[in-house]
Amino acid sequence: MTPKRVELDLADLSVRQVNAALQAADQGIFHVLHPGGEHALACGLDAPIEVHVDGHVGYYCAGMNKHASVTVRGNAGTGCAENIMSGLVRVQGDASQSLAATGHGGLVVVEGSASARAGISMKGVDIVVGGDVGHMSAFMAQAGHLVVLGDAGSDLGDSIYEAEIFVRGSVASLGADCEEKPLDEEHRSILAGLLQRAGFAVDTATFKRYGSARRLYHFSIDHMDEY
Amino acid sequence: MCGIVGLFLKNEALQPELGRLTALMLHEMVDRGRDSAGFAVYETPIAATKISCLSLSGDTDWTTLTRSLEEGIGAPVEFHQIEDHAILHTTGDGAVARNRIIEIAPDVTVLSVGHAIELYKGIGDPDAISARFGLAQRVGRHAIAHTRMATESAVVIAGSHPFSTGADTCLVHNGSLSNHNRLRENLRRHGETFQTENDSEVAAGYLAWRMREGDSLEGAIDRALQDLDGFYTLAIGTRDGFAVVRDPIACKPAVIAETDDWVAMSSEFRAIAQLPGVTDADIWEPKPATVYAWSHAA
Structure with missing residues (x-):
């Protein structure tokens, strides 16, 4: 039926x-x-x-x-x-700020660009943006994946906990405690899966991977005296 | 929260529609602020200077005021009263006339001075304000308008937008400035006169000062990006032009749409959705700290 x-x-x-x-x-x-x-x-x-x-x-x-x-x-x-x-949310044009904010799961695809704070406080959602993302994207991201086929604005991944960020273009600047990480086979495989689900046919080797340096939110025994 | 709209007509044939379209846009922004509203309409510039005035008490004797203004500036002044507003026409110097009115008529706020601009504002339902002052019937080249939801200061007419301090320049503002007190003092030293304690009037005065010093509209806004501290999306009108700028972290929303016939900006797309030909428009979100400007003169 x-x-x-x-x-x-x-x-x-x-x-x-x-x-x-x-x-x-x-x-x-x-x-x-x-x-x-x-x-x-x-x-x-x-x-x-x-x-x-x-x-x-x-x-x-x-x-x-x-x-x-x-x-x-x-x-x-x-x-x-x-x-x-x-589930799935697909935007065929552009998306404004705070795309998929606090998203727990599912897939969000923007075929155009997303503006500031895309994936802010994301908690497990997968986000694939065909164009650029604005400043402060993946701010305080906790889990999930943000894939950007274009460029990322300033302070990408600021105060990130855990989440994977893949950017194909340039990154204006990385936020506090966000760093570039190696793009190994396991990451390329995850990325390829996301791109395929989102419907983008691009080579995973052209991406760089970013994530948490884990210096900001992890408790350090050196700071014990401060408590 | 506030709502702002701006409409700049590229196609002259649309000029009779300016007011009607602006009123439609303003109506869509009522949900963003329903305690006050205002609008500025820019007509084709005329030789005389137009001075938009507001009577705070509502019972200003405009005949007496214009007579003493004529003596003060040594030039004839005529007036046309609409509700608690009056539009004065004079061949005398606009800036001198403005200062003279501020001096002799404490009950009157000078809303704008220029060869193209007319400015109206009020307290209450934005649709009622636009009806009261006949916005929908206005003809012109560009317009900006504002709906206010007061968050940090009282609902008084002094807080209604747009704000103008310089010739044919005005702006509407969504946001708040944190360094307006110091800026106001600096600008006073540069000769600007302010009529309210409102932060947005300071932004208007800043741009007026820079353009009086010879900056282009774009140049003045570039400097404003360095000197204004706070949150802002601004839509700015000048004699021949229209501009939009957002603060460097883009706290306040804005969307711009452009067709061959017009350029429109608003806090939200639904205001632009009312315009003819919108389905074929280029639509984008203005980037932070970036000046977007259009001019009839180009």
């Missing part, structure tokens, strides 16, 4: 009505029309439905996503896929 295809048009429906319809579904393919930059579209989904948003969206699109696959055929505002738990 082919899943049913439903159109939800924001020219006729409110954001609340559209989100309620999406949240009530346990399967199906949904097309959200005329998003017009509205905020909080397709938030709080927790079933394996497929959602296509036909245009630009405002803040916090696909926030808290679980199981669902959400594609934005346009740009996304601040906090797209914030706190994503699982």
Whole structure:
């Protein structure tokens, strides 16, 4: 049985009505029309439905996503896929700041660029950005992967705990306690898997890998006297 | 939080639509600030100087004021009253007239001076303010507008944007400046006069000072990036131009869209989504500490 295809048009429906319809579904393919930059579209989904948003969206699109696959055929505002738990969020244009902030799992793909603080406080989400990311990306990242096919802005990975960052282009500067690390076979294999899932055919050898130097958050016995 | 919008028309045929489109954009930003609002409309420059004035009490006797202003500046002054505002026209020197009004009429705030600009502001529902002053019917070349949600100072008309201190220059600001007191003192020593304690007025005064010293708009903003400390997304209007700049850490949101017919900026895309031809627009988020500027003169 082919899943049913439903159109939800924001020219006729409110954001609340559209989100309620999406949240009530346990399967199906949904097309959200005329998003017009509205905020909080397709938030709080927790079933394996497929959602296509036909245009630009405002803040916090696909926030808290679980199981669902959400594609934005346009740009996304601040906090797209914030706190994503699982599933897939794909932005075909650019994403604004705080992409996938605090995300626990799932995959977030931006085909264009993401701006400042992409992956801030990420806790396990995988993020693949086809273009550039802005300053302070992966700030306080705890787990997961951030892959950048373009360039990274200043202070990449500032105060990073644990997470892997792969950047193909230049890095304006590394943040506190973030350092370049060797790109071994195991990392290339992880990277290749992420690129393949995100749909980018590029050579993993052209990337550099960055991560935590583990000097900032690890307890050091030398500091015992300070307590 | 505040909402800001700016619209710069590249296609002259759209000029009769400027006010209507700006009002649509402003309406979308009401959710970002509904305690005050204001807008500046730039028409084709005229020979006379236009002075936009606000009566704080609402019962200023504009006839008496313009008569004593005429004596003070030695040039004829006419006025056109709209609600608690009056637009004065004079062939005299605009800067002299501004200072004279500030001196003789403590009940009046001079909102703007210039050959192109008219500026209106108020307290309350932004849509009501735009209706009260007929924004939707305004014709012009570019406009900027603001919806305010006061966070650090009172809801008074002195805190409403846009702010202007120099000829045909004004700005709207989303954010807060932390070094405005010191800057204000420095600027006073350079001859700027301020009418409020608001931080955004200091940013306007800073740009006016730099451009009076000969800087281009872009040059003035470049210097402002070094001297203004705090959070800001600014949309700036001048006689012929329009510019957007964000602070170096890009705390406050902004999006720009451009077509062959117009350039628009806003705090959020949904304001721009109202514009004709938006589906074909180039849309991007302005980078931190980068000046984006357009001019009719180019």
